[in-house]
Amino acid sequence: MDAPTTTSSAGSDGSGGNSGDWGWFTPSRRPAEEQGAPDRQSDERAPSRPVNPIRPVGTGADRRTPVEPPPAPGPPGPGVSGPRPGDRRVDERRVDDRRVDERRAPGPATPGPTAPGREEHQRPDEAAPAPQDVRPGPDSPFAVPETASPDAILLRRTMAEVEPISDKVTSYFYALLFVQHPELRPLFPAAMDAQRDRLFKAILTAARLIDDPDILTDFLTRLGRGHRKYGTQPEHYPAVGECLIGALTRYAVTTWTDEAEAAWVRAYTAISQIMIDAAAEDELRAPAWWQAEVVGHEPRTHDIAVITVRPDQPYPFLAGQYTSVETPWWPRVWRHYSFASAPRSDGLLSFHVKAIPAGWVSSALVHRARPGDVIRLGPPAGSMTVDHSNDNGLLCLGGGTGIAPIKALVEDVADYGRHRPVEVFYGARNDHDLYDIDTMLRLAQKHPWLAVRPVVSDGPTNGLSGRLPDAVRQYGPWNAFDAYLSGPPGMIRSGVDALVGIGIPSHRIRHDSIEELAAAAE
Ligand SMILES: NC(=O)C1=CN([C@@H]2O[C@H](COP(=O)(O)OP(=O)(O)OC[C@H]3O[C@@H](n4cnc5c(N)ncnc54)[C@H](O)[C@@H]3O)[C@@H](O)[C@H]2O)C=CC1
Numbered sequence: 001m002d003a004p005t006t007t008s009s010a011g012s013d014g015s016g017g018n019s020g021d022w023g024w025f026t027p028s029r030r031p032a033e034e035q036g037a038p039d040r041q042s043d044e045r046a047p048s049r050p051v052n053p054i055r056p057v058g059t060g061a062d063r064r065t066p067v068e069p070p071p072a073p074g075p076p077g078p079g080v081s082g083p084r085p086g087d088r089r090v091d092e093r094r095v096d097d098r099r100v101d102e103r104r105a106p107g108p109a110t111p112g113p114t115a116p117g118r119e120e121h122q123r124p125d126e127a128a129p130a131p132q133d134v135r136p137g138p139d140s141p142f143a144v145p146e147t148a149s150p151d152a153i154l155l156r157r158t159m160a161e162v163e164p165i166s167d168k169v170t171s172y173f174y175a176l177l178f179v180q181h182p183e184l185r186p187l188f189p190a191a192m193d194a195q196r197d198r199l200f201k202a203i204l205t206a207a208r209l210i211d212d213p214d215i216l217t218d219f220l221t222r223l224g225r226g227h228r229k230y231g232t233q234p235e236h237y238p239a240v241g242e243c244l245i246g247a248l249t250r251y252a253v254t255t256w257t258d259e260a261e262a263a264w265v266r267a268y269t270a271i272s273q274i275m276i277d278a279a280a281e282d283e284l285r286a287p288a289w290w291q292a293e294v295v296g297h298e299p300r301t302h303d304i305a306v307i308t309v310r311p312d313q314p315y316p317f318l319a320g321q322y323t324s325v326e327t328p329w330w331p332r333v334w335r336h337y338s339f340a341s342a343p344r345s346d347g348l349l350s351f352h353v354k355a356i357p358a359g360w361v362s363s364a365l366v367h368r369a370r371p372g373d374v375i376r377l378g379p380p381a382g383s384m385t386v387d388h389s390n391d392n393g394l395l396c397l398g399g400g401t402g403i404a405p406i407k408a409l410v411e412d413v414a415d416y417g418r419h420r421p422v423e424v425f426y427g428a429r430n431d432h433d434l435y436d437i438d439t440m441l442r443l444a445q446k447h448p449w450l451a452v453r454p455v456v457s458d459g460p461t462n463g464l465s466g467r468l469p470d471a472v473r474q475y476g477p478w479n480a481f482d483a484y485l486s487g488p489p490g491m492i493r494s495g496v497d498a499l500v501g502i503g504i505p506s507h508r509i510r511h512d513s514i515e516e517l518a519a520a521a522e
Helices: 060-064 088-103 150-180 182-187 193-208 213-230 236-251 258-283 360-368 400-416 437-446 468-473 489-501 514-520
Strands: 290-299 304-311 322-326 334-338 349-354 374-377 393-399 422-428 450-456 481-486 509-511
Touching: 150 182, 150 193, 150 236, 150 258, 182 236, 193 213, 193 258, 213 258, 213 322, 236 258, 304 360, 304 374, 322 360, 334 349, 334 360, 334 400, 349 360, 349 400, 393 400, 393 468, 393 489, 400 422, 400 437, 400 481, 422 437, 422 468, 437 450, 450 468, 468 489, 481 489, 489 509
Parallel strands: 393 422, 393 481, 422 450, 481 509
Antiparallel strands: 290 304, 290 374, 304 349, 322 334, 322 374
């Protein structure tokens, strides 16, 4: 199962994790250094690379002569203009994309960079209402704080308008991008489903944070670094920005003004610059990706395997973190898995992978990967790590394969040498699904400070019955513990509620990114 992990419950606004991938971020209020990022030497900083201000394509004049997305298949409907004369690129792209689709065997249908259906579009020149002073309501995720800067107000108005139609906006955005910049298509996976969502969410997250420079910079720095593995180059940013503005122009019909456009251009230019600088700085100290040879593949159930890999060069990370994995069978499709062990002296890394239906990467890793295969790893990310600056106990809830990073945390406490109470509640649907219970019980036998309690929710068991949060409530007190949760989204949600309910402050609760877990489970 794909496994994103993230930061503290208090820092989570539900906007995702922080792996450096699009839309994978929970803004963290802790400085990067605390989260295991390499120390930065100021003299190692790469010179800031200038990025050209984007050339917006969404001016008021454009609204009257809209940028056409690639035409939908078939003849254009009445009142809809077809491809522009001489626009050969459009047809070529569509042919290429059909080939890509034909190559895809299993997995969900791939829309590819389809243009949105024409009927979805209101022609701005015919029917666009005049821009209005639309303010997001107080319950909107884009509600305007009292202290918001003029740019932030404009950005939030646009976001509030397009968020409900984000599918259309992102489809249109990619259609523009791949038609106007076909050279960028190979940077994206053949199947764009997850990518669509991630990009849009990342942009919204960045724009929403525009008045919070520290958090914004932290987010974008990770994003910029994480983009190195995709082959993203500085010159790609203006292309993306132009198409973003083009898509917003088309869909933010009531809030788009010259001022809004200028605010978006400023914001996007600043966002790009931070990402480009972060990538350049990261280039000085780390590869864009690692190759890793599978050296162990141990099936544990019919759909779970423990996979061990040997990276081609040293891979520094912290217990509790995760990485992104690309298999040779699904190029440019990256999924997240937590490290299932603390860093080892032999440099090997291990992952617990559950094959989910239609999960391309997870199925390939469980059913197809064998020793000798080579996968690619992105950089480590996540801050669900042990805080060694205090002696608090660790209360750990691991559901299903979510036990993987919990095991790494236990090993980390053992390796660190200053022992503290660690209480692990390991949940599964039935006894059979407790695939790693023997390892965990062995660790408990070896370390007197560790207790491991299996909890089974859906079947008979000799251990505890019920759901993890209910089991935890029966024990305690937990006021001297920091909590770590890892598992399916529902478990995280109810677990956080239960822990807050029994008095653990939310800033001491760390867990996986709920939004990304939900997306990964699709
Ligand atoms: N493989 C990895 O490295 C990691 C995986 N994960 C995530 O862990 C999850 C593992 O999935 P499965 O093994 O299929 O787990 P599962 O669906 O079998 O559930 C595991 C446990 O969570 C409990 N649970 C499920 N929904 C609950 C709810 N709404 N409230 C309370 N308890 C609930 C179940 O009762 C069971 O005890 C995936 O979502 C994966 O993304 C998280 C971190 C790391």
